[in-house]
Amino acid sequence: MMGLMSQFVQLALRQIVDNEKELAQKIGADERIVKQVTNGIGSWITEPERLIKLETDFLKQAREHDVQTYNKDDLWVNRLRSSVRPVVTFVTLFWYVYARVTGLSLQEEDYVIIGGVFAFWFGFRPFEKRK
Numbered sequence: 001m002m003g004l005m006s007q008f009v010q011l012a013l014r015q016i017v018d019n020e021k022e023l024a025q026k027i028g029a030d031e032r033i034v035k036q037v038t039n040g041i042g043s044w045i046t047e048p049e050r051l052i053k054l055e056t057d058f059l060k061q062a063r064e065h066d067v068q069t070y071n072k073d074d075l076w077v078n079r080l081r082s083s084v085r086p087v088v089t090f091v092t093l094f095w096y097v098y099a100r101v102t103g104l105s106l107q108e109e110d111y112v113i114i115g116g117v118f119a120f121w122f123g124f125r126p127f128e129k130r131k
Contacts, residue, residue: 013038013041013042016034016038017038017042020034020035020038085120085121088117089117089118089121092113092114092117095114096110
């Protein structure tokens with residue numbers, strides 16, 4: 001829906017840009033002001049698309065880097081690389097359990113860290129990896 005609406009607005013904006021002189025004369029405004037307004041609207045419309053493209057390019061570069069640095073013959077390094085996140089998760093889980101069992105009061109920042117770790121594992125990352 002948003003893409004269709006964006007295309008419609010871009011088409012309308014293109015019509016305005018093509019007729020900036022006429023529009024400026026009709027509304028009695030300076031042509032430079034009309035141009036600034038149309039440029040501002042155009043950048044506002046295309047900003048989400050640019051951000052999506054930027055994120056997509058970043059993920060593509062990260063995947064290419066992973067493929068280039070992967071060495072299937074070095075099992076020790078591969079096991080070490082694949083164990084970092086699970087180890088961090090278990091340490092965080094044990095830290096939380098230890099705090100609950102011993103009655104250690106956790107601060108708000110502690111819950112943010114715990115929530116971040118579990119949101120990482122049970123959030124959207126598994127879906128992103130399937131693509």
